[in-house]
Amino acid sequence: MMGREVEEPQGAAAAMAQAGRAPARDKSSFAATCSLLSQYLRDNKAGLQGLGGLAMAPAAGALRPPTTMNLLSALDAPAQEPAAAEGKDHDQRVDGNPREAAAAAGDETRQLTIFYAGKVVVFDKFPSTKVQDLLQIANAGGDAAEAPAAPNSLPDMPIARRNSLHRFLAKRKDRITAKAPYQVVNNSSVGVEAPKQTAGVEKPKPWLGLGQEVTVKQEI
Amino acid sequence: MGGEVPEPRKMSLALSFGCGGVPEEALHLVFGYVDDPRDREAASLVCRRWHRIDALSRKHVTVGFCYAAEPARLLARFPRLESLALKGKPRASMYGLIPDDWGAYAAPWLAQLAAPLQCLKAVHLRRMTVTDEDVGVLVRARGHMLQVLKLDKCSDFSTDALRLVARSCRSLRTLFLEECAVTDKGSEWLHELAVNNSVLVTLNFYMTDLRVEPADLELLAKNCKSLISLKMSESDLSDLIGFFQASKSLQEFAGGAFSEVGECTKYEKVKFPPRLCLLGGLTFMGKDEMPFIFPYSAILKKLDLQYTLLTTEDHCQLIAKCPNLLVLEVRNVIGDRGLEVVAETCKKLRRLRIERGADEDPGQEEQGGVSQLGLTAVAVGCRELEYIAAYVSDITNGALESIGTFCKNIYDFRLVLLDKQNQITDLPLDNGVRALLRNCTKLRRFAIYLRPGGLSDVGLGYIGLYSGNIQYMLLGNVGESDSGLIQFAMGCTNLRKLELRSCCFSERALAVAVLQMPSLRYIWVQGYRASQTGQDLLLMARPYWNIEFAPPSPETANRMMADGQPCVDTYAQVLAYYSLAGRRPDCPQWLVTLHPA
Numbered sequence: 001m002m003g004r005e006v007e008e009p010q011g012a013a014a015a016m017a018q019a020g021r022a023p024a025r026d027k028s029s030f031a032a033t034c035s036l037l038s039q040y041l042r043d044n045k046a047g048l049q050g051l052g053g054l055a056m057a058p059a060a061g062a063l064r065p066p067t068t069m070n071l072l073s074a075l076d077a078p079a080q081e082p083a084a085a086e087g088k089d090h091d092q093r094v095d096g097n098p099r100e101a102a103a104a105a106g107d108e109t110r111q112l113t114i115f116y117a118g119k120v121v122v123f124d125k126f127p128s129t130k131v132q133d134l135l136q137i138a139n140a141g142g143d144a145a146e147a148p149a150a151p152n153s154l155p156d157m158p159i160a161r162r163n164s165l166h167r168f169l170a171k172r173k174d175r176i177t178a179k180a181p182y183q184v185v186n187n188s189s190v191g192v193e194a195p196k197q198t199a200g201v202e203k204p205k206p207w208l209g210l211g212q213e214v215t216v217k218q219e220i
Numbered sequence: 221m222g223g224e225v226p227e228p229r230k231m232s233l234a235l236s237f238g239c240g241g242v243p244e245e246a247l248h249l250v251f252g253y254v255d256d257p258r259d260r261e262a263a264s265l266v267c268r269r270w271h272r273i274d275a276l277s278r279k280h281v282t283v284g285f286c287y288a289a290e291p292a293r294l295l296a297r298f299p300r301l302e303s304l305a306l307k308g309k310p311r312a313s314m315y316g317l318i319p320d321d322w323g324a325y326a327a328p329w330l331a332q333l334a335a336p337l338q339c340l341k342a343v344h345l346r347r348m349t350v351t352d353e354d355v356g357v358l359v360r361a362r363g364h365m366l367q368v369l370k371l372d373k374c375s376d377f378s379t380d381a382l383r384l385v386a387r388s389c390r391s392l393r394t395l396f397l398e399e400c401a402v403t404d405k406g407s408e409w410l411h412e413l414a415v416n417n418s419v420l421v422t423l424n425f426y427m428t429d430l431r432v433e434p435a436d437l438e439l440l441a442k443n444c445k446s447l448i449s450l451k452m453s454e455s456d457l458s459d460l461i462g463f464f465q466a467s468k469s470l471q472e473f474a475g476g477a478f479s480e481v482g483e484c485t486k487y488e489k490v491k492f493p494p495r496l497c498l499l500g501g502l503t504f505m506g507k508d509e510m511p512f513i514f515p516y517s518a519i520l521k522k523l524d525l526q527y528t529l530l531t532t533e534d535h536c537q538l539i540a541k542c543p544n545l546l547v548l549e550v551r552n553v554i555g556d557r558g559l560e561v562v563a564e565t566c567k568k569l570r571r572l573r574i575e576r577g578a579d580e581d582p583g584q585e586e587q588g589g590v591s592q593l594g595l596t597a598v599a600v601g602c603r604e605l606e607y608i609a610a611y612v613s614d615i616t617n618g619a620l621e622s623i624g625t626f627c628k629n630i631y632d633f634r635l636v637l638l639d640k641q642n643q644i645t646d647l648p649l650d651n652g653v654r655a656l657l658r659n660c661t662k663l664r665r666f667a668i669y670l671r672p673g674g675l676s677d678v679g680l681g682y683i684g685l686y687s688g689n690i691q692y693m694l695l696g697n698v699g700e701s702d703s704g705l706i707q708f709a710m711g712c713t714n715l716r717k718l719e720l721r722s723c724c725f726s727e728r729a730l731a732v733a734v735l736q737m738p739s740l741r742y743i744w745v746q747g748y749r750a751s752q753t754g755q756d757l758l759l760m761a762r763p764y765w766n767i768e769f770a771p772p773s774p775e776t777a778n779r780m781m782a783d784g785q786p787c788v789d790t791y792a793q794v795l796a797y798y799s800l801a802g803r804r805p806d807c808p809q810w811l812v813t814l815h816p817a
Contacts, residue, residue, distance in 0.1 A: 157721070157722045157746070157747050157790075157791055158639070159576075159636060159638065159639055159669065159696075160312070160315035160316065160317055161315065161316075161576060162314060162315055162575065162576075163314055163315065163316055163399070164399060164427050164526075165526065165551075165575055166316065167427075168503070168527045169577075169578045172504075172529070172578075173578075175504070
């Protein structure tokens with residue numbers, strides 16, 4: 001697990017964190033954050049459907065912090081005190097502070113880490129009940145992203161390999177499959193491995209075969 | 221990959237005498253001592269007379285891209301050239317990313333220059349399409365005096381051309397064919413070379429599929445007493461016993477293979493010549509064969525283990541016996557442990573290359589893999605390093621900082637973060653990259669290929685800010701948005717050549733970025749937010765700036781090659797460059813040249 005990271009100021013997560021903390025206290029900085037966030041959303045239009053379900057505030061006007069996002073307040077407990085005197089928008093929330101809600105429901109909470117577009121967001125106490133919701137949202141987003149490549153989408157391209165290395169690795173592969181004597185040469189190590197596996201819990205045959213194959217490769 | 225570190229420029233102060241009073245002969249004499257092309261370029265801009273004297277006395281020219289100039293123009297300016305180097309296809313062709321029919325034909329250059337350049341005795345063509353006829357033109361015009369012929373990663377010729385060279389070029393010192401795609405019509409060319417030539421110093425047909433007779437090599441060694449370097453196609457070492465006995469001067473050898481497994485006795489009689497200190501190839505050398513090179517290890521200056529079957533442990537054992545290495549090339553199976561041995565043992569190391577092994581070979585490669593630990597160890601232990609190219613599985617800012625702190629002589633740094641490992645210890649690498657660039661002031665070439673999130677826009681801005689002296693750069697999977705690219709571009713004042721791959725930038729941002737970089741003369745991009753037509757690229761249109769757009773091929777969009785790699789034309793590509801030659805006349809059909817209406 002990665003250590004908790006302080007986000008770059010322009011990152012969406014930073015915007016989320018600030019928005020979740022004390023919306024009413026510092027209107028101007030909140031507005032600035034929101035405009036940063038909306039800029040981020042504009043820049044990342046294509047890729048955000050997936051997390052769109054997290055309902056990050058889309059523009060400065062929408063002050064109501066959505067449920068999931070609000071979990072960030074759990075990150076920073078001391079900030080809850082000043083935030084107690086919140087604006088009405090905050091009061092309109094149906095669920096209240098999920099951390100408290102979770103505690104009241106006796107839910108199990110664990111740390112949740114999200115890697116997204118190179119950012120890392122860590123939620124310290126995330127109720128397990130919410131995880132399913134989150135997965136659903138993420139899955140839906142993933143499907144959308146796999147739709148036929150729209151123009152301007154960024155292809156996911158593998159790292160290319162140097163021609164000379166490529167040829168060598170292909171030759172080596174042929175050699176491994178072609179050279180039966182190998183198994184004879186490395187008989188001893190295979191011999192040691194195989195009985196151990198059979199002696200242990202009964203393994204199905206294909207598994208055994210695989211084990212041998214790996215051993216052979218190791219020797220080359 | 222990556223040339224040698226150039227000599228420091230000798231003319232640190234500009235010559236201060238004026239254009240008027242100095243006699244012509246004196247100027248000629250002085251110019252005779254100016255070799256560095258950068259000094260030459262500066263001198264040629266002083267006045268018309270200096271320009272003329274430079275033009276008449278220039279002996280070597282490298283044309284960095286064959287479509288950037290016309291042969292006729294080169295001839296008109298430098299009629300007394302002795303040596304010409306020409307580069308063709310983009311570097312990406314070495315990675316199978318450029319279709320074979322892309323172009324870079326040597327024909328117009330050789331047809332127009334071979335005869336009139338009467339002093340020409342050295343020709344180096346890199347990544348170009350060279351036919352037998354082209355070689356014929358060169359040999360007929362200059363064969364009697366040709367000393368150096370380098371066909372470097374070229375294609376389309378056959379051994380017929382080599383036979384002609386072998387028969388006609390009796391002054392040839394260097395014949396270089398590394399990684400060429402040559403049609404093999406028999407090994408007579410080598411026999412003819414051995415019979416007709418007695419002055420050969422360097423023969424290289426490494427990484428080709430040419431089959432030769434060991435007896436011809438032995439004959440060559442007997443006839444060419446000055447043969448210092450032989451790099452050959454894969455050939456069993458036990459067939460070369462006679463050759464090694466005959467070539468007393470040999471210092472460099474690559475290409476030998478241990479093709480028989482478990483037959484160590486077969487190689488017992490192979491004895492390298494006494495001066496051999498540069499060693500590569502050793503294809504399929506495994507643990508059992510490794511002791512074969514122990515007797516030579518202490519004098520080795522260069523060792524290439526990329527094509528061996530050695531494990532991490534074997535690497536440790538072998539390298540511990542090589543204290544005098546200047547150049548080491550390996551696959552990442554060397555592992556962090558192997559690199560720790562390098563750091564302890566190879567205190568003189570100048571160049572280190574850690575290539576990428578197989579992805580789907582857990583048996584061998586899993587124990588290897590190089591991370592921040594190995595890189596840091598090498599940075600601390602090998603202070604003379606000038607060149608590092610490494611494929612790593614994990615990386616941290618700290619490791620990059622170590623390189624910045626300890627390796628002050630780094631001239632060329634290339635890092636690729638492999639994509640197999642899910643978790644990387646420390647991303648983004650903004651601060652590490654900044655520290656490296658700030659501290660390695662000799663850096664001229666820089667490549668960093670990461671993954672999404674590997675370098676933020678801020679980090680990209682750092683590269684722009686601290687890369688003042690860098691002339692070539694490759695960036696892959698870096699940045700977060702267009703604004704990162706623009707920030708980067710605004711800092712790159714001396715960047716001449718840029719390659720971008722798999723980045724999130726829009727076509728428009730690419731065009732705008734190009735306009736920000738005053739020294740940029742060549743850019744290649746693959747993997748960006750491409751439009752179907754490339755229309756936004758026209759924003760960078762300007763005089764002498766050629767834009768070539770290769771739209772993704774609809775037929776191969778979802779098809780994979782046999783080895784699981786995407787087809788060569790799956791993704792859109794852009795190449796843009798300055799050219800005095802106008803639009804190229806030989807574009808393949810699939811390539812679109814963009815120009816304002």
